[in-house]
Structures are given as C-alpha cells and as structure tokens.
Amino acid sequence: MEHLCLHRRAALGLGAAAAFSLITPGRAATSGQPVVVELFTSQGCSSCPPADAFMGVLVGRDNVIGLSLNVDYWDYIGWRDTLASPANTKRQRDYAKKRGDNRIYTPQIVINGHHHAVGSDRATVLRMIDEEARRTERSVVSMSISGLGAEIAVSVGPAPHDILRKESTILLMTLLPIVTVAIEKGENTGKQVSYYNVVRRIMPVGMWQGDSAALKLPKETLLSDPQECCVGLLQIADSGHIIGAASWGFKSRQS
Numbered sequence: 001m002e003h004l005c006l007h008r009r010a011a012l013g014l015g016a017a018a019a020f021s022l023i024t025p026g027r028a029a030t031s032g033q034p035v036v037v038e039l040f041t042s043q044g045c046s047s048c049p050p051a052d053a054f055m056g057v058l059v060g061r062d063n064v065i066g067l068s069l070n071v072d073y074w075d076y077i078g079w080r081d082t083l084a085s086p087a088n089t090k091r092q093r094d095y096a097k098k099r100g101d102n103r104i105y106t107p108q109i110v111i112n113g114h115h116h117a118v119g120s121d122r123a124t125v126l127r128m129i130d131e132e133a134r135r136t137e138r139s140v141v142s143m144s145i146s147g148l149g150a151e152i153a154v155s156v157g158p159a160p161h162d163i164l165r166k167e168s169t170i171l172l173m174t175l176l177p178i179v180t181v182a183i184e185k186g187e188n189t190g191k192q193v194s195y196y197n198v199v200r201r202i203m204p205v206g207m208w209q210g211d212s213a214a215l216k217l218p219k220e221t222l223l224s225d226p227q228e229c230c231v232g233l234l235q236i237a238d239s240g241h242i243i244g245a246a247s248w249g250f251k252s253r254q255s
Contacts, residue, residue, distance in 0.1 A: 033135060033140040033244070033245065034063055034064055034065045034245050034247075035063055035064050035065070035111060035112060035129050035132045035133055036064075036065050036067070036111070036112050036113070036233065036242045036245050037055075037058055037064055037065070037066045037067065037109055037110075037111055037125070037129065038067045038069055038091075038109065038110045038111075039051055039052070039055050039066070039067065039068050039069065039107060039108070039109050039119050040069050040071055040088065040092045040104075040106055040107065040108045040109075040110070040119075041055075041068055041069070041070055041071070041106055041107050041119065041195070042070060042071050042072075042073075042074040042081055042084065042106045042107075043070065043079055043081040043082065043083070043084075043181060043183050043186070043188060043193065044074035044075060044077045044078070044079045044080075044081055044186045044187060044188070045074050045077075045106045045107070045187065045188075046187035046188055047106070047107060047120065048106055048107045048119070048188075048193075049188065049191060049193050050107075050119075050120040051107030051109070051118075051119030051120040052068070052107070052193055052194065052195055052196070053194075054119065054120060054122055054125070055068055055119075055195075055196045055197070056194060056196045058125075058129075058196075059196045059197055061129075063129070063133050064129060065197075065231055065245055065247055066196060066197050067173065067175065067197050067199050067231065068083075068195045068196055068197055068198050068199065069085075069088035069091060069092070069199045070083040070084040070085065070088060070195070070198070071084055071085075071088050071089040071092060071106065072084035072085065072086060072088075072089050073089055074106065077186050077187060078185045078186035078187070079183060079184070079185040079186030079187075079188070079189075082181055083179060083181070083195060083198055085199075085200075087201075087202050088199060088202075091202065092104055092108065092110075094240070095110050095113070095116070095240055098238070098239055098240040099114065099116070099240070103116065105118075106119075107119030107120055109125050111125070111128045111129060111132055112132050112241065112242045113235055113236075113239075113240040113241045113242040114239065114240055114241050115128045115132070137160055138160050138161045139160075139161070139163075139164070139243075140160075140164075140243055140244060141156060141157055141158075141159060141160065141164060141208075141234055141243050141244035142156070142157035142244065143155065143156050143157065143232055143234055143244035143245060143246040144246045145230055145231075145232045145246045145247065145248035146248060147219070147248060147249070148216070150218060150219055150220065151216045151217060151218060151219060152172075152216070152217045152218075152219055152222060152230060152248065153214070153215070153216050153217075154170065154172065154205065154206075154214070154215040154216075154217065154232050154246075155212075155213070155214050155215075156170060156208055156212065156213045156214075156234055156244060157212055157244075158210065158211055158212045159210040159211075164210070164243055165209065165210035166209075166210075166236050166237070166238070166239075167207065167208075167209050167236070167237045167238070168207070168208045168209070168234050168235055168236045168237055168243065168244075169204050169206075169207060169208075169234075169235050169237055170204070170205050170206040170207065170208055170213065170215065170232065170233075170234055171202060171203065171204055171205070171232065171233040171234075171235055172203045172205045172217070172222065172230060172231075172232050173199050173200075173201065173202050173203070173230065173231045173232075173233070174199075174200050174201045174203075174222060174223060174224075174228045174229070174230055175197050175198055175199045175200055175228065175229055175230075175231060176197075176198045176200060176225065176227055176228060176229075177196070177197060177198075177227065177229060177250065178194055178195070178196055178197075178198075179194070179195050179198045180192060180193070180194045180195075181193055181194075181195065197229075197231075200224070200225075200228065201222075203222070205217060207237075208234060228249070229247065229248065229249035229250050230247065230248045230249055231245065231246070231247045231248075232244075232245065232246045232247070232248075233245050
C-alpha cells in the first residue's frame with residue numbers, strides 16, 4: 001500500500017470502477033439526497049491547504065455534506081496533526097481496499113463512498129458531485145436525524161429498490177463546524193489553516209438490511225463539545241457506497 005503526498009510524486013490514475021452503479025442515468029434527480037464529500041487531509045502535507053480551502057466552499061452548497069478527516073501518517077515529517085485520528089486513516093485505507101486500487105494520498109476526496117479524486121482538483125470534484133446528484137428516489141434511502149431532549153434520534157427508511165437491499169452500516173459522526181489551526185512546524189510552518197466540518201468521532205450505531213429502522217442514542221455519550229454537530233450515514237458494508245445521509249445540529253443550511 002502506497003501513501004502519496006501529491007506535492008512529492010505525480011498522482012496516479014483514478015481507481016477501479018465501482019462494482020455497480022447507484023446512479024440512474026437521465027435527467028437530474030429529484031431525491032434531494034445530499035452528496036457526501038469526504039476530504040482526507042493532513043496538517044503535515046504542503047499540498048493540502050488548497051483542498052482545505054475548497055472544502056470551505058463545498059460545505060456551503062445545498063446539495064453537499066462535506067467532511068474533513070485528518071489522517072496521521074504524515075506526522076513523522078515534523079508536525080503532529082492536532083486533528084488527526086487513526087480512525088480517519090483506517091477509513092481511508094478501507095475505502096482504497098474496497099475499491100481495489102489501494103490508492104491512499106493527501107489531499108484525497110471520496111464522494112459517496114466510491115469515487116475519488118485529488119482534493120484540490122475543483123473541476124473534477126464538482127463534476128463528480130454533479131454526477132452523483134443525479135440519483136433518483138430509487139437509488140437512495142431516506143434518512144433523518146433529530147434531537148429529542150437528551151437523545152439523538154436516527155431514522156432510516158426502507159429500501160426503495162432491491163438493488164439497495166444490502167447489509168449496510170448505520171454510522172454516526174460527530175464533528176466541529178470549523179477549526180482554525182496555527183501550524184508551527186513541518187511543511188506548512190507559519191500557516192494558519194481552517195478546517196471545515198472536522199470529524200471527531202466515527203461510530204457504528206446499527207446495521208440495516210433493507211427494512212425501516214429507528215434508533216435513539218443519548219446525547220451525553222455522543223457529544224463532547226457544545227459546538228459539535230452530527231452526520232448520519234448509511235453505508236453498504238462490502239462496497240463502501242453511501243446510500244443515505246442526514247445531518248443535525250448545524251446552525252446553517254444543514255440544520
């Protein structure tokens with residue numbers, strides 16, 4: 001498995017095609033399902049700040065749930081990433097394994113759990129987002145999150161089509177809307193970088209096999225900061241495709 005920081009070596013071609021498509025060809029979708037865009041980034045990689053700034057643009061789009069996941073494998077360069085998590089690194093590796101291409105690099109954007117691109121390649125990323133936004137009601141599963149007193153309620157609808165009736169994980173992520181870091185060492189020495197929708201925890205909270213599901217989870221065990229928000233994902237276990245998504249706690253458009 002190869003780790004590439006894009007300022008050091010030329011990026012290889014995009015990975016293997018997804019095993020199956022969840023996009024229905026034709027006109028733009030009416031599902032209203034947001035496109036999930038995950039940016040794997042690092043404070044220790046000098047090619048990442050443009051992608052981090054781009055994420056600040058993406059989180060402002062109505063049809064996008066943007067997530068920043070800082071990884072820890074560049075810490076040895078000279079700066080320990082203050083937001084990095086081994087769980088984020090594992091998630092990136094799992095994606096590469098499921099795609100079958102073992103492509104791991106920073107900055108890397110993964111879209112709806114299967115497409116990937118260089119995180120600062122705005123044209124390619126926007127094209128992929130637009131393609132994923134064409135999904136119809138038959139290719140996504142409805143999902144919602146709400147706050148009920150001391151609990152977080154997660155609701156997942158039934159599979160609208162047999163192709164989606166696959167064993168899937170219900171994930172809950174907690175995140176901070178924005179974190180600005182003054183980087184004191186390493187390749188980004190002296191830079192102050194803002195990170196948007198920073199993932200702090202990734203928690204599997206249930207499994208789904210095609211029927212409606214409802215979960216209630218205590219806020220006090222989920223949220224460790226009053227500024228934290230939540231994103232819920234429904235993700236096919238064997239392929240990584242994200243077929244449902246919802247958010248809670250955002251003061252802006254993702255409320």
